[in-house]
Amino acid sequence: MTTFLSGIFTRSVGKKIAMGITGLFLISFLIVHCAINATIFVNDGGKVFNEAAHFMGTNIFIRIMEIVLFAGIIWHIVQALILTLDSRKANSVKYAKFDGKANSKWYSRWMGLLGTLILMFLVVHLLDFWAQARFTGLGIPPVMIDGKEYENMYGKMLEVFSVGWVVVVYILGMISLAYHLMHGFQSAFQSLGLNHKKYTPVIKLTGTLFSIFIPLIFALMPIAIYFGFLK
């Protein structure tokens, strides 16, 4: 235990392990978030979605996980910042000629930039929904479902995504997320030491599909609403 306490996450390898843990945790959050939001595609005027949003907003376990999630994002970002600054220090003199594409993917080399774009998107996104639901109120009247009153999160979605530039911001956010995950998904397994001749190709394929479909489903939400496919 004392060796454990003696700075597991302060060494280079430990920092990667922290990155891997937080990355996979954020991925697991994306799955839940995407599954719940996809209920809007039932196209029932938001009935199922509002009920799900109500559950997420009031269930004690989910509320605790919300705090863990914020902690996870902050830990992820702080570690990413440390990693990036360490690299700057270790690699202070640049080559006159560097043929990056001959040895790696551009999105693997630009994770910091992609992460920063995601962070900018997250701020906009949290202000659009989460901050209002928690603090200021949604500013639209509640709805009645089966004789019970619910916050109209669905109505809020329709309102937010009726504005063209907001839809564009969300699409750009999801493209950044797609490339971040295209590297990040398999990278997290590698960081945690899970590389195996048999399983790594499966992880890489899963990662690619995940990186395409999850952001695509998310992006289709504002698109479908903006173009009036969902009422």
Added chain:
Amino acid sequence: MNLTLKIWRQKNKNAEGKFETYPVKDVSPDMSFLEMFDYLNEELINKGEEPIAFDSDCREGICGSCSMWINGRAHGPVPGVTTCQLHMRSFKDGETITVEPWRAKAFPVIKDLVVDRSSFDKVIAAGGFVSINTGGAQDGNTILISKDDASEAFSASMCIGCGACVAACKNSSAMLFVSSKIFHFASLPQGKVEAKTRVQNMVAKMDEEGFGDCSNTYACEAQCPKEISVEKIAKMNREYLTAKLT
């Protein structure tokens, strides 16, 4: 072949370096890259100029001395070879070739294309060995080693310590080198004994020497002249985690 070489010249560790351009005429396509440098240096010496300093020893791809950053890549454009085994037929007649030293804080330039790689030696000294109290030598065949373990140790021992992994990495991370040196030993019964302390000490030394953190771009694997797989890095992370947790 006629070529134009743009080469990094730097008098010593503290001097400020700069690129010099040298035209080289009548180069044979069968020359190795280093032979081409010998040829150019002869010319410079005949003219009374300072020859270009570069490292080389075996010139057959096994010692890891040669270390040139050629046209934006470690050991040049051909995968799986060292600079000494790169031939001029891999270039086009009339081409301009840019040659730089390895760039990393842990590899300071000593002169021209020569860098100080003693940071690697220090990492080895921190754990890249097996402690044996010598006595009567035991018959090697009494220790049974599976083919898989032997192959794993062998593939790790392929590392010649040239530093291309560090040179190619955007973070100047030495993890491919260090993990290779770890599993060169840790895959075998004699090396397993010190496995826990080895990984912790070598990782600590690697950090101390100023190498950066890995971000899994896998540039090291792509540029390693011995084509060592990043699977070794994952194994090192696993071994590090197990060592810390148990």
